[in-house]
C-alpha cells in the first residue's frame with residue numbers, strides 16, 4: 001500500500017477555489033467579486049507610488065537582504081505600534097507592548113494561536129458569526145475548540161449587540177475572543193465605541209483574552225479612526241493580542257507583511273513573553289522575510305512617503321465608498337427591494353449581500369459574476385466598467 005493511498009481530498013478553500021473557477025471561465029464579461037483584494041478603477045491590483053519609491057531607494061542603496069533577528073526589524077515594529085496605539089501612547093512608553101513581524105495577518109494569528117495554546121491549553125476560542133473563514137480553521141489547527149458568538153443581525157443589517165454580549169458572558173471564563181477591530185469581514189458592519197465599551201466590560205468580568213484582528217486599517221474611516229477599538233483596549237489596562245496586516249493597505253499581498261502585537265502588564269513581563277514568542281517563530285520559519293517589511297518601515301518612517309501613502313490609502317477608501325454608494329443607488333433605481341444586505345453604512349472592502357447560495361450560483365452560471373457562497377461581495381472589485389452589469393445581474397437573481 002502506498003504511503004498516500006488513504007489520503008482524502010481536502011475540501012476546496014472556498015475563496016481560492018472560486019479563483020480557480022474564475023480563471024478557467026472564458027467569458028470576457030466575467031467579474032470576480034469573491035477574493036478579498038483591492039482592485040483599482042482599471043481592474044488591476046495597484047502598485048502604490050509610496051511603495052515603488054521605497055523599493056527604488058532600497059535597491060539604489062544596495063541594502064542587503066541578509067540575516068535579521070527572528071522578531072524582525074526594529075523600525076518596523078515601532079512603526080506598527082504607532083499605527084495601532086498612536087504615537088507616544090502610554091503603553092508603548094511603559095514597555096507594555098511587544099511586536100513581532102509576521103507572515104501577513106494570517107501569520108500573526110497563527111503565531112498568536114500557537115503561543116496561546118501553550119499559555120491556555122484548555123481554552124475555548126470564540127469568533128463572530130459570521131467571520132473570515134480562516135479564523136475557525138486557524139484556531140482549530142492550533143488545537144482549540146472554536147465557537148461562534150452572535151454578531152450579524154440580517155434584519156437590521158447591523159450588529160446583534162444583545163446577542164453578542166450574552167454569548168460572550170456565557171463562554172467559559174478565560175476564553176479567547178477574536179474580534180474584528182474595524183471593517184468586519186465579511187459583513188462590513190462594525191461595533192460603535194459604546195458597544196466596544198460594553199464588550200470590554202464583559203471581557204474583563206469573564207477574564208477573557210481579547211485577540212483583535214485588524215487587517216483593513218485605513219479602509220473604514222481613516223488610519224486613526226479605524227484604530228479606535230485598539231486604543232480603547234489599550235486604555236482599559238487589559239492584556240490582549242493584536243494581529244495586523246499591510247497586505248491590503250500597502251497592496252503588498254504577495255510580500256506577506258503583518259505583525260503580532262501583545263500588550264502585557266509590565267516591561268519585565270514583555271521581555272519574558274518576547275523570548276517565548278521568538279521560540280514559536282524560530283521553530284516555524286526561523287526568521288521572517290525582510291523585503292516587504294523594510295519597504296513598509298521606510299514608508300512609515302519617512303514623512304514624505306508616509307504622506308504619499310496616506311493619500312493613496314484615502315483614494316482607495318473613497319473609491320470603495322463611492323462604488324458601494326453607486327451600487328446601493330443603482331439597485332434602488334432598478335426597483336430592488338431593500339431586504340438584502342447592501343447599505344451605504346458598511347465599511348471596508350466587503351458587503352454581506354444576503355444573496356442565497358442559489359442566487360450566488362445563478363450569478364456565476366448565468367452572468368459570470370463570482371461571489372463567495374455565503375453572499376460576501378468584495379465591493380473593492382467594482383469599477384465604473386462593471387458596476388452596471390453587476391447590479392443588473394444581482395437585481396435579476398434577487
Ligand SMILES: Cc1ncc(COP(=O)(O)O)c(C=O)c1O
Pocket residue numbers: 036103104105106107132180185213214215245246247256257258
Ligand atoms: C479579517 C482578516 N484577518 C486576517 C486576514 C489575513 O491577512 P493577510 O492576507 O495579511 O494574511 C484577512 C485577509 O483576508 C482578513 O480578512
